Amino acid sequence: MAVSFAGAAQGLVYRQNLTLAFSNSNFNRTQLQFQGPNPAKSQSLSFSSQLKLANDASPRKHHRSSFAQTDAVRHIVGSLAKAGGLRFAVVVGRFNEIVTRPMLEGALSTFKSYSVQDEDIDVVWVPGSFDIPVVAERLGRSGKYHAVLCIGAVIRGDTSHYDAVVNSAASGVLSAGLKSGIPCVFSVLTTENLEQAFDRAGGKAGNKGSEGALTAMELASVFEYDLK
Secondary structure, three states: OEEEEEEEEOOEEEEEEEEEEEOOOOOOOEEEEEEOOOOOOEEEEEEOOOOOOOOOOOOOHHHHHHHOOOOOOOOOOOOHHHOOOOOEEEEEEOOOHHHHHHHHHHHHHHHHHOOOOHHHEEEEEEOOHHHHHHHHHHHHHOOOOOEEEEEEEEEOOOOOHHHHHHHHHHHHHHHHHHHHOOOEEEEEEEEOOHHHHHHOEEEOOEEHHHHHHHHHHHHHHHHHHOOO
């Protein structure tokens, strides 16, 4: 490749030819040849460079090597095997008890399966799902429990009352956990009809009370053994 340019020297204007010879696409051995006014006298300059051509798409592995040497990432996962000895509270809405009682039974059975003793579980009944959050927060603030499980059932009716209860229960349980600093697990069914509720209270869709107990034990384990 040859490049010509003009420059000023001692008040005179002259033209100088620049000749670049590349041995490979990476400029690893590059020779520059400058030719002055007298073509017979030329000067050569050789140097090495790590520059790449614009069309060179090869990966720049040498730039990534410094980032590969990092410490191992620590993964924290709650252990159900550590649930024994932890204390739990269960808040249950009495409204739609035909649904919430089987959910409670599923939760208690699951707690027992993971060595949580009966004396380490307190069950508090409240009128309905709307009333669960305020009690959950009080239990969380008491300092007696490692997690609070909230069980309820809200089934859609003919009015908008369903939406008001569901939204209040969900946001209220979340708020209870944030304010108390204790995991408050939302196991409130929100279904379109009674059949869907039965399916999720021990029917073909499982038992959401049992699933909530598993979540409560896992979170309690993380808080007690890993996040203190």
